[in-house]
Amino acid sequence: MSAESHSAAPLFALQGISKQFPGVRALDDVSFDIRAGETHMLLGENGAGKSTLMKILCGAYRPDAGAFLVSGEPVSVITPADARRLGIAVIFQEFTLVPYLDIAHNVFLGREFPGRIPGLIDRGRLYRETRRVLDTIGFDIDPRLPVHRLGVAQQQMVEIAKALSQDARILVMDEPTAALSERETERLFAMIARLKARGVAIVYISHRLAEVFALGDRITVLRDGRKVASVLAAQTTPDELVRLMVGRSIDTTYGRHFCDSPGDLALEVKGISADSGISDVSLTVRAGEIVGLAGLVGSGRSEVARAIFGADRITAGEIRMFGAPMDGSPQDSARRGMALIPENRKTQGLALARSVGDNIVLAGLRKMFRSGIFSPRRATEAAQAVIERLRIATPSPRRTVGFLSGGNQQKVVVGKWLNAGARFFIFDEPTRGIDVGAKAEIFKLIDGLAREGAAILMISSEQSEIVHVCDRAYVMRAGRIAGELARQQLTEANIVRLGMHQ
Amino acid sequence: MSQIRTAALPALARVPGVAIVLVALLVGFSLAGPRFLTPANIANILMQSTVLILLALPMTLIIMTEGLDLSMGAVLTLASIALAMTVVATGSPALGFLAGLAVGLGFGLANGALVALIGIPPFIATLGTLGIAQGLALAVTDGQSVVGIPPSIERVYSGTLFAVPIPIIIGAAAYALGHLLLYHTRFGAAVFALGGNREALRLAGASDRAMLIVVYAVGGLMAGFAALLMTARMNSAHPTAGIGLEFDAIAAVAVGGTSFERGNGWLFGTLLGVVAVGVLRNGLNLLAVPSSAQVACIGALVILALFIDALRSRP
Numbered sequence: 001m002s003a004e005s006h007s008a009a010p011l012f013a014l015q016g017i018s019k020q021f022p023g024v025r026a027l028d029d030v031s032f033d034i035r036a037g038e039t040h041m042l043l044g045e046n047g048a049g050k051s052t053l054m055k056i057l058c059g060a061y062r063p064d065a066g067a068f069l070v071s072g073e074p075v076s077v078i079t080p081a082d083a084r085r086l087g088i089a090v091i092f093q094e095f096t097l098v099p100y101l102d103i104a105h106n107v108f109l110g111r112e113f114p115g116r117i118p119g120l121i122d123r124g125r126l127y128r129e130t131r132r133v134l135d136t137i138g139f140d141i142d143p144r145l146p147v148h149r150l151g152v153a154q155q156q157m158v159e160i161a162k163a164l165s166q167d168a169r170i171l172v173m174d175e176p177t178a179a180l181s182e183r184e185t186e187r188l189f190a191m192i193a194r195l196k197a198r199g200v201a202i203v204y205i206s207h208r209l210a211e212v213f214a215l216g217d218r219i220t221v222l223r224d225g226r227k228v229a230s231v232l233a234a235q236t237t238p239d240e241l242v243r244l245m246v247g248r249s250i251d252t253t254y255g256r257h258f259c260d261s262p263g264d265l266a267l268e269v270k271g272i273s274a275d276s277g278i279s280d281v282s283l284t285v286r287a288g289e290i291v292g293l294a295g296l297v298g299s300g301r302s303e304v305a306r307a308i309f310g311a312d313r314i315t316a317g318e319i320r321m322f323g324a325p326m327d328g329s330p331q332d333s334a335r336r337g338m339a340l341i342p343e344n345r346k347t348q349g350l351a352l353a354r355s356v357g358d359n360i361v362l363a364g365l366r367k368m369f370r371s372g373i374f375s376p377r378r379a380t381e382a383a384q385a386v387i388e389r390l391r392i393a394t395p396s397p398r399r400t401v402g403f404l405s406g407g408n409q410q411k412v413v414v415g416k417w418l419n420a421g422a423r424f425f426i427f428d429e430p431t432r433g434i435d436v437g438a439k440a441e442i443f444k445l446i447d448g449l450a451r452e453g454a455a456i457l458m459i460s461s462e463q464s465e466i467v468h469v470c471d472r473a474y475v476m477r478a479g480r481i482a483g484e485l486a487r488q489q490l491t492e493a494n495i496v497r498l499g500m501h502q
Numbered sequence: 503m504s505q506i507r508t509a510a511l512p513a514l515a516r517v518p519g520v521a522i523v524l525v526a527l528l529v530g531f532s533l534a535g536p537r538f539l540t541p542a543n544i545a546n547i548l549m550q551s552t553v554l555i556l557l558a559l560p561m562t563l564i565i566m567t568e569g570l571d572l573s574m575g576a577v578l579t580l581a582s583i584a585l586a587m588t589v590v591a592t593g594s595p596a597l598g599f600l601a602g603l604a605v606g607l608g609f610g611l612a613n614g615a616l617v618a619l620i621g622i623p624p625f626i627a628t629l630g631t632l633g634i635a636q637g638l639a640l641a642v643t644d645g646q647s648v649v650g651i652p653p654s655i656e657r658v659y660s661g662t663l664f665a666v667p668i669p670i671i672i673g674a675a676a677y678a679l680g681h682l683l684l685y686h687t688r689f690g691a692a693v694f695a696l697g698g699n700r701e702a703l704r705l706a707g708a709s710d711r712a713m714l715i716v717v718y719a720v721g722g723l724m725a726g727f728a729a730l731l732m733t734a735r736m737n738s739a740h741p742t743a744g745i746g747l748e749f750d751a752i753a754a755v756a757v758g759g760t761s762f763e764r765g766n767g768w769l770f771g772t773l774l775g776v777v778a779v780g781v782l783r784n785g786l787n788l789l790a791v792p793s794s795a796q797v798a799c800i801g802a803l804v805i806l807a808l809f810i811d812a813l814r815s816r817p
Binding site: 060079080081084095096097098099100101105106109110111112115119120121123148 | 682686687688691694695697698699701702703705706707708764765766767
């Protein structure tokens with residue numbers, strides 16, 4: 001269906017929206033419209049202005065200039081309540097759920113139905129209405145379950161139910177599939193199709209080009225706070241979108257020079273099992289090699305990483321690094337040069353409120369200051385060296401890490417381990433939540449580490465990343481290694497074939 | 503009970519630590535001496551627990567918001583003194599009762615404002631008001647007890663209604679109200695959200711600050727109400743009467759399985775925790791254990807209950 005065939009006026013339009021923050025022009029004269037029953041994809045690198053635009057849409061920010069039009073008429077959206085009245089509902093990337101309230105109370109939080117007794121909630125109606133909303137999205141679950149017992153995908157569904165319970169006409173989703181498995185993603189897409197059929201307009205923010213084409217009717221690309229283009233999905237190509245997003249043509253295949261002659265055995269894992277659900281896992285990584293660990297979400301990849309690092313105890317098998325057996329504690333692993341760069345940098349890899357410099361020296365404190373006395377000057381020098389080596393974009397080592405972009409935060413985590421003298425790196429989903437331009441940077445960084453002789457184990461859910469970056473790969477299925485793919489056999493089709501449940 | 507939302511009702515297979523601890527205490531003290539397991543003593547335990555339940559219920563809500571109220575014992579003391587002095591001065595028990603409530607509410611609102619509006623960490627804010635309330639209590643009484651309270655006040659503790667002691671009725675009513683408030687009102691949902699996800703509450707259009715102030719105000723008000731029971735029980739007001747009560751209240755909440763994080767609270771657990779603390783104190787009294795050693799035992803009780811929970815929550 002082409003966009004022109006929606007002959008009616010846009011359901012909702014933003015005109016000439018500008019928003020200035022101290023030192024940053026977040027949005028500059030952006031116009032954007034949404035039509036009933038369409039999926040409008042919003043694409044752009046981190047910092048392009050997507051989040052700001054979304055927050056303006058839902059009334060969390062006030063624009064400095066510009067107008068809102070509903071069916072051609074100007075309206076004012078000043079508070080979240082205004083936006084809700086207009087039928088705009090937003091599903092944020094960070095969940096807005098209360099863990100120890102049940103599903104029903106979460107869905108109707110702040111909008112509970114008054115009961116017959118003044119002050120009390122009509123709980124019968126609360127559960128009935130929740131059941132009704134859950135049914136419309138085909139989510140078969142007990143509305144009395146507390147949210148903390150749900151998995152990420154189920155929580156996502158609760159967020160969606162919450163948005164829909166407001167009778168939203170416009171549903172804004174910020175990277176809704178970031179935490180979903182493939183099957184859950186399919187369910188979400190099916191639900192989006194149903195909503196569209198009911199005339200709900202969807203604004204969908206995504207980094208994943210495949211999704212953009214699978215879902216989008218129209219695509220708007222933002223760059224540096226400006227709208228670069230609005231195009232019909234049917235009339236564009238992935239390469240064109242990437243070019244629009246980054247403003248230059250980048251090689252999406254990361255064109256890496258593969259390692260032909262790997263060095264000594266860095267890591268040797270023999271038949272390990274752990275209570276986390278992995279069993280009889282064996283793999284090797286050599287110096288200078290990038291080895292992929294592929295498989296579906298939940299197949300046990302992160303659990304293998306944790307077991308290797310010593311974060312989870314192994315119940316069988318053996319792990320050797322540079323020939324010597326490990327004693328299975330994270331302290332031992334770190335001391336002997338192993339680095340785990342976790343999936344969730346914010347909670348596991350970084351002290352967000354501390355400076356770039358503090359974070360970089362954190363893991364190497366013992367090595368750098370053997371006397372036990374801290375020297376700020378030496379710490380700053382060490383941090384500065386790492387910043388230059390990894391080209392971390394920060395005005396100074398004293399900058400708080402939380403203010404850096406996702407890609408640069410990732411570099412700080414790597415820098416922390418480099419400074420500690422790591423020679424074997426495990427990357428768990430290194431590009432999660434990172435935009436296209438920064439992805440290439442991250443891969444260059446990983447490649448650089450391998451060239452300098454580091455051994456690398458890389459976990460990724462994106463098969464194309466494994467194929468384009470890794471020298472060889474293991475594919476996991478249900479807690480076991482389903483197979484190993486050498487360079488020549490390493491294709492997306494082979495990964496999918498090995499990783500799929502029978 | 504069937505109406506409790508699932509969040510509040512742990513699976514029967516996982517008996518909470520507080521229940522195990524409580525049963526162990528009951529069995530242990532019954533075996534230790536003949537005077538423990540008598541109807542009169544059980545009634546006594548419940549009577550003595552009523553002041554604590556009045557404090558522990560709002561303390562549960564406060565802790566669920568990831569907060570704390572250290573001032574409850576001192577505020578209760580000051581409210582008790584305000585009550586007694588007013589009654590002695592005016593001869594009106596009603597005025598005295600209102601004076602106690604006013605002191606409690608005032609301190610509760612002050613705690614709430616300091617925490618919610620100014621952003622002082624609850625530990626520090628309520629430590630400050632603890633000092634103020636305790637200091638005022640000592641200053642206005644010159645360290646002496648306030649006596650001469652009319653028997654009408656005393657009857658609040660010793661009287662019965664339909665053969666049930668009034669304090670037990672008050673305790674039961676307070677628990678029932680607390681349950682309604684937490685599980686059946688918007689305010690209750692907001693309490694879960696204050697600790698669990700404050701941003702969610704804001705985006706839902708509710709004022710998180712106002713809600714937080716109300717939570718602390720309820721705590722102060724309940725301390726003012728508990729002052730009535732305390733004064734009635736002792737038939738006087740003493741400027742050190744409430745010292746350490748906040749310790750018992752926080753212990754009861756912790757023993758009851760309410761976590762200090764993410765709005766994970768369980769009101770029925772608090773009730774069991776209060777009874778466990780009451781049983782422990784009573785049993786130790788019967789065994790003639792000095793009250794200083796009792797405090798140590800309550801500390802051990804908290805650790806034991808949480809230890810059992812931690813053991814079980816391991817995969």
